[in-house]
Amino acid sequence: MKKYDLKLVEPNATHQVAMEKFKQDIIDEGLWLEGCGNFINEDFSTWLKNCDLQKCGKNLPSGMTKRTQYILLRVSDEKVIGTLEIRELDKQSIERNYGHVGYCVAIDERNKGYGRELLRLACEIFKKDGTQESIVIMTVDDNVASQKTVISNGGVYTGTVTDHNDASIKLHKYILKM
Numbered sequence: 001m002k003k004y005d006l007k008l009v010e011p012n013a014t015h016q017v018a019m020e021k022f023k024q025d026i027i028d029e030g031l032w033l034e035g036c037g038n039f040i041n042e043d044f045s046t047w048l049k050n051c052d053l054q055k056c057g058k059n060l061p062s063g064m065t066k067r068t069q070y071i072l073l074r075v076s077d078e079k080v081i082g083t084l085e086i087r088e089l090d091k092q093s094i095e096r097n098y099g100h101v102g103y104c105v106a107i108d109e110r111n112k113g114y115g116r117e118l119l120r121l122a123c124e125i126f127k128k129d130g131t132q133e134s135i136v137i138m139t140v141d142d143n144v145a146s147q148k149t150v151i152s153n154g155g156v157y158t159g160t161v162t163d164h165n166d167a168s169i170k171l172h173k174y175i176l177k178m
C-alpha cells in the first residue's frame, strides 16, 4: 500500500493562510467547496468560530446536525490537501444531511490517491469512536470521482434517492461497514 505523509487535524488559527488558499483555488475554478460547512460564504475566523460551536451543537443552520471539522494536512509542507466534515446523525436525519461525511480534495492535488486516503482516515475515526456499525455516504449521481473513492473504501451502493432540496438532483447512497 502507498505510504502517505498525511494527518487529519481539527483546524485552528495557524491554518488560516493555507485554508484561504484551498478555498480560493476552488473558487477560481468555478467549483463548489465540500466538507467544510459554510466556509464558502464565511471569512476564516467566522468559519473557525462556527466549527467550534457546531461541534457542540450550537449555531447550526436549520436542519443541520452537530458536525466536527477536520482538515487533511500534508506533514512535509503543512499544505491543506483536503477537508472532512463528520456529521453526528440519527436515522431520520441521514439523507437530509447528505450522509455522515462530506469531503473535498485541493484542486491541484486531485486524482493522486488523496481522496481515497482521506476517506480511509475518516473511517478510522468512526472505528476508533466505535458507536457506528456503518456509515452512509451520498454523492450526486454524476460525481464519478467521489463514487469511486467510496467504492475503493468498501462502500456498497444501496440505491438512488432524490435530493430533498431539489428534485432534479439524484443522489447515490452508499453504506460502509465500520
Ligand SMILES: CC(C)(COP(=O)(O)OP(=O)(O)OC[C@H]1O[C@@H](n2cnc3c(N)ncnc32)[C@H](O)[C@@H]1OP(=O)(O)O)[C@@H](O)C(=O)NCCC(=O)NCCS
Binding pocket: 034, 102, 103, 104, 105, 106, 109, 110, 111, 112, 113, 114, 115, 116, 117, 138, 139, 140, 143, 144, 145, 146, 147, 148, 149, 152
Ligand atoms: C471526490 C474527490 C474527493 C476525490 O478525490 P481524489 O483525490 O481526486 O481521488 P483519488 O485520487 O483518491 O481517486 C479515487 C478514485 O476516483 C477516481 N477518480 C479521481 N478523479 C476522477 C475523475 N475526475 N473522474 C473519474 N474518476 C476519478 C480515481 O481513478 C480513483 O478510482 P479507483 O479507486 O478506481 O482507482 C475529489 O474529486 C473532490 O474533492 N471532488 C469535489 C468535492 C466532492 O465531490 N466531494 C464529495 C462529495 S460526496
